[in-house]
Amino acid sequence: MDPTHTGTTRTATGTPPGAGVSGSDRPRLARHVRLAFCRTRQRKILLHPETVVVLNASGADILELCDGRHTVTEIVTELGARYQSVPEDEVRQFLTRLVARRWLEVTDG
Secondary structure, three states, X not given: OOOOOOOOEEOOOOOOOOOOOOOOOEEEEOOOOEEEEEOOOOEEEEEEOOEEEEOOHHHHXXXXXXXXXXXXXXXXXXXXXXXXXXXXXXXXXXXXHHHHOOOEEEEOO
16 A cells, blocks of 8 residues: 555445445455365455355456456556557446455555
8 A cells, every 4th residue: 555645544444335336436355355266166356254256257357457446437448459449437347246245345546
């Protein structure tokens, strides 16, 4: 995290119910969550204490860009460069669900 950044960090406790992520938000994995590659499944997985989430390709691509430096808008733009069509609302819904589960933290842009 950039020590000079003055934005605030939101988790599920700080995000009002139903509130989504904005384009200027900078998502990153929570400290207790890791993105890894499972050799057995040959897929990316999200490791959370006592939980393993097997990700599809698009979910893994989104989470690889959730490093706290990229904004949501930049993530959508980067994915748009890789693929022909990237529904921004679906990316935001995915990120919002992960924030609600406390797997992602969001810093206000």
